[in-house]
Amino acid sequence: xxxxxxxxxxxxxxxxxxxxxxxxxxxxxxxxxxxxxxxxxxxxxxxxxxxxxxxxxxxxxxxxxxxxxxxxxxxxxxxxxxxxxxxxxxxxxxxxxxxxxxxxxxxxxxxxxxxxxxxxxxxxxxxxxxxxxxxxxxxxxxxxxxxxxxxxxxxxxxxxxxxxxxxxxxxxxxxxxxxxxxxxxxxxxxxxxxxxxxxxxx
Numbered sequence: 001x002x003x004x005x006x007x008x009x010x011x012x013x014x015x016x017x018x019x020x021x022x023x024x025x026x027x028x029x030x031x032x033x034x035x036x037x038x039x040x041x042x043x044x045x046x047x048x049x050x051x052x053x054x055x056x057x058x059x060x061x062x063x064x065x066x067x068x069x070x071x072x073x074x075x076x077x078x079x080x081x082x083x084x085x086x087x088x089x090x091x092x093x094x095x096x097x098x099x100x101x102x103x104x105x106x107x108x109x110x111x112x113x114x115x116x117x118x119x120x121x122x123x124x125x126x127x128x129x130x131x132x133x134x135x136x137x138x139x140x141x142x143x144x145x146x147x148x149x150x151x152x153x154x155x156x157x158x159x160x161x162x163x164x165x166x167x168x169x170x171x172x173x174x175x176x177x178x179x180x181x182x183x184x185x186x187x188x189x190x191x192x193x194x195x196x197x198x199x200x201x202x
Contacts, residue, residue: 009041009043009069009072010042012071012072013042013068013069015154016068016071016150016154017046019150019151019153019157020046020150022150023150024064027046028047029046029047030044030045030046030047030068031044031045031097032044033069035104037111037112039111041073043067043068043070045065045066045067045068045100045104046064046065047064047100048063049063049091049096050063055090061088062086062087062089063086063088063090064084064085064086065084065085065087065099066083066085066159067082067084067104067107068082069082070083070107071154071156071157074110074111074114075111075116075117075160076118076119076139076158076160077116079119079158080156080158081158081160082158082160083107083139083159083160084103084142084159084160085161085162085163086193086194087130087196088192088194088197091130099128099129099130102128102129117139119139119140119160120139120179120180120183121138121139122136122137122165122170122174123136123138124170126164128164130196131164131196133166133196134166135166136164136166136167137163137164137165138162138163138170138173138179138183139160139162140161140163140179140180140183141158141160141180142158144161144183144184145184163183164193164196166200168200168202169186169191169201169202172185172186172202186201189201
């Protein structure tokens, strides 16, 4: 039974990794994780580092990390999904490994406590590598307007973006009539969610 579950986990992880490759080309590296649970399971994190040309363009000079392996579990009540985030600049190995571990640990929380995340949820007591000044974070659909789904072979799987927020920004979103519109209002005010050194926009 354990062997069969491991095989299913690995097949699902492989399908999401293939979808990342279809979407973004092969990742710079892929980190593997085993969750002891409960529930136990296999997962991975893809890391995309900006190349030399991308580093010359501020909007392209980003490190992207995304989980693979959580979309088959009850991570989110709204749709099957993985977690992902972008960070300004090219991270060194120690930084992206720490961030990948933190992403897996965050994605494991709803599996362990049985309380799935929601699209638009605000997390409090948030603590993430590279973002020590941010006590909150928002989980929002990777495409907050139209919704995001992976290409084949993982077409049912979406992505929740992890967006570190200052307390004033989290309060602004929570007071908005709709959290998605509140998030977009922060973006329109100039919020750069990828920048750990940014200042609050509200």
